[in-house]
Amino acid sequence: MPQKVVWDQKWSEVALNSAMDIIFWVNEDGYIDKCNDSFLEICGYKNEELGKVSILDIDENLSKRDWKRIWSDLKTNNTISHETTIINKKNEYLDVEMSFTGVSIGTGIICFITCHDITEIVQLRQQLDEALKVIDEINVKTGNDNVSEDSSLEKKALLEQLQKLQKHHESILQSAGEGIYGLDTMGRTTFANEAAVKLVGYSLEEMIDVSQHDLIHHTKPDGSHYPRHTCNIYASFKDGKVHHSDDEVFWRKDGSSFPVEYVSTPLYDNNDKLIGAVVTFKDITHRKETERALKQTNDDLKMALQEVEELKSKLEEENEYLQNEINLNNKFEELISTSKVFKENVFTKIDQVANTNATVLVLGESGTGKELIARAIHNHSDRKNKPLIKVNCTALPANLIESELFGHEKGAFTGAISRKAGRFEMADGGTLFLDEFGEISLDLQVKLLRVLQEGEIERIGGTETIKIDVRIIAATNVNLEKAVKDKKFREDLYYRVNVFPIHVPPLNARKDDIPLLVNHFLKRFNNQFSKNIDNISVGAMKKLTTYNWPGNVRELQNVIERAVIISNGKRLDIKGLKDSKTIEDDGILTLSENEKKHILKVLKMTNWRISGDKGAARILDINRTTLEARMKKLGIKRP
Incomplete structure (x- = not known):
């Protein structure tokens, strides 16, 4: 797993640094943690300056309040976009569309930001606004019956200005790297630039005066079609709003497709009547591949991080138990006795059972040293180099003991913020000592019986069956035979654990x-x-x-x-x-x-x-x- 993650990281680094768009990562405080080469080149910063540069330094239209709102929205929305102007270190400006994407890391998120240059689109809008103003002035002059010679000359000058604007507008349209085409209110194509023709594979003659929705067939990423009345492009000349999409595909004439991002902008005449829409679009195959590479890398990193955290948690818990063993918190360092009754009932039986894998039931009053006997059995067995894990069945609340024994998956219940290995997994290869065994609930008795019979567990909230090799030593001061008769303890579980009973004599x-x-x-x-x-x-x-x-x-x-x-x-x-x-x-x-x-x-x-x-x-x-x-x-x- 670690080798795969490192390889993916290198691959994604190459992909990101070859992107023309500005790409950078921002933390919750707004400071930039990492970026691609385009960011360094366009914005003029160096790598060592990143931790001191804020998104507020880059986006002059963004306030602290705006940034807090965006960060809050990213927790529920995958991507947020807006058009803005960024400023570089030399105080040079660039019009961009800025997209914010929240990426989950551990229990929090980090913001992945892309900035796409929309200078040409902004210029087109300005030229269009100027042209419409000129048209409006010409119409005013034409509508005046008492046209003077001066007015005629002014009208001629306005027409010449309009022709210049039209030529300039046309040159911008044709030189733009993005595909641009116009639609009337019937959805028919009224014009298209060279980039649009090249991207979709149709000739200009094939596109003009033809239904765009039927010709440039666009669908959802999975290929499923949707009718034209739900089309975002058509929506612009119906509701008069700008519509944006980056999760659709356009289909070329040859039957191939490409992921596309488009903006459909409503077009009005001088009487504020909707007369169609202008659509700008671009092939975002490279961006999608970069996003997939980034997502795969993030997924692999999260998985690796989760595995490291689980291993760390397991080692810490095992270490805690091992430290408890070293410290001998129960204050016993060895079994101390010369009495015949203790030798016959305890020492001899420990010698007989230690080197087997038999389940042992230690019976005796409180304070007789049942845990010490469990430790002696473990330390004289073939499992002595593996952990001895203790569970006090009465020290844990009923709703937590099952999780402690079997572990749980992330999200299995409220408070389960990460996967946790249970005591059975921690004791794998070693010994599990179940103290106060006679106090466990009937529901838990059923699950313990299954573990003893099949040698398998399932974490709470999980579906994976985990094989375990654990020796069970149970201890209780409860009269289990009486508990079985009173229906407080399962008879089948009692016989399962009562394979080799050791009765610890009281001190008196x-x-x-x-x-x-x-x-x-x-x-x-x-x-x-x-x-x-x-x-x-x-x-x-x-x-x-x-x-x-x-x-x-x-x-x-x-x-x-x-x-x-x-x-x-x-x-x-x-x-x-x-x-x-x-x-x-x-x-x-x-x-x-x-x-x-x-x-x-x-x-x-x-x-x-x-x-x-x-x-x-x-x-x-x-x-x-x-x-x-x-x-x-x-x-x-x-x-």
Whole structure:
């Protein structure tokens, strides 16, 4: 693709610089960014001066307000034209027809401007006006019955002047590079210059007094015909207005055709009666080829730019996830345990499944380290050199999670200003970790089932089927078997992900690991907070080992972090934990009840502050949106 774009750019540069018309590009502020050779030659500027030259310096009839209006109109109109006078660096003037075309670049536009020399047309109009004035004066003299000798001499002089004007007018007509012909009110040709004869291939005798519409058959670009009552040329001697077109073709005598731009101007007699029209036209094949080359180049550039932006976006997102992996935002650097229950239920199973492509379902209470286990599986697999991409299924709103997973095309929905790759595409060749998997909606469950079965995705708003090679590791603290019975989770999806379940034991089931974890977290937070705590009393360790830990390892981590912060000496000061007797008096609670109780406890401790460094979300080590979602689900409201 890049080679093709470069070749097209060179080709279009040659085409543009060979054009006789002045061509230049202007930004929203009106300054000229780029131009062809004709602009530099005619306007007298150098390339290094372009960024300082404004369209207002070139077009002396254009004001800032006019330019703002034109720029605004270009967003809805493809091309805008007007006749004006441009002035070059030497203060020389040139009459031109200036055409403004808006070209989309990324999310904005740039203005492509062509200036065509209409000096001959302006001269013809002036000569025609002079001739009509002379005719009018002659008629006045002729209509006077009491004509004096002086009047007769004046009339003769006027006639001679008219003859000179007529000859001069005729010479201009014949020397003009553009085709020019006249029509009466019946549409019959009354005169034609040499250029018109040469362009259409008919002789002057074949054209005179013949219906122009039938002879010089002109059509729309696709060849479709339209009746004469809708013809722009005929319209001029019916409504008395000037009509312009640059999107039609004229057909020659030999049956070939050429793209044409024409102006049909109404013609009046001295009594202001419409007597026909004057048509000027030119072959714009070269311009159309240049426009096509420019459009192709712009399309290729936009496509290349879009691909670069997508690649950049994908690399940035992948880099963000890789940085998260390096930074280990979840505060775990490795799995720490010597307990038999953890070895049998976790370590052994990681060894068994890591080097396969099997889907893994990690089950366990909140805070047990399910993401850490997913990372361990990935890092010990053949996919370790590919990305591990995480999606928290409860941290994203329901209307965004599908876009995050599958990606979307530009314009797929409000706010989709560009194509975006989803997490499945980002994880291609690697692993996708779906945290809080049991919370996804039934609609999304259907789409995930299809991905697992077929290994294919479609971006939202797209029609292309994208093959992916992704290993799925799902994690949840929800009882999926119960959710299936309650019709809250699809049975077929449950069996699809439950290929290799790993049950992570809660911390209170492996309390012999608590001293190891305490030392691990103590070392980390000593480094983080520049402390040197190296002693923990037997009583404090007993507190930690007898506590029930409803928040599991995450709660232990937060307790140690808080203890390091508040401890002043070398001994770790543990505060705020209930003893085992109090825990037992509370009775047996469900997982949701335990979670609700723990969240309420933290909220009360932070005076119901949710976000920030001292907020509940920070202490619980979860996102603010996740905490708010859990509070809503558990019915926790601020008193």
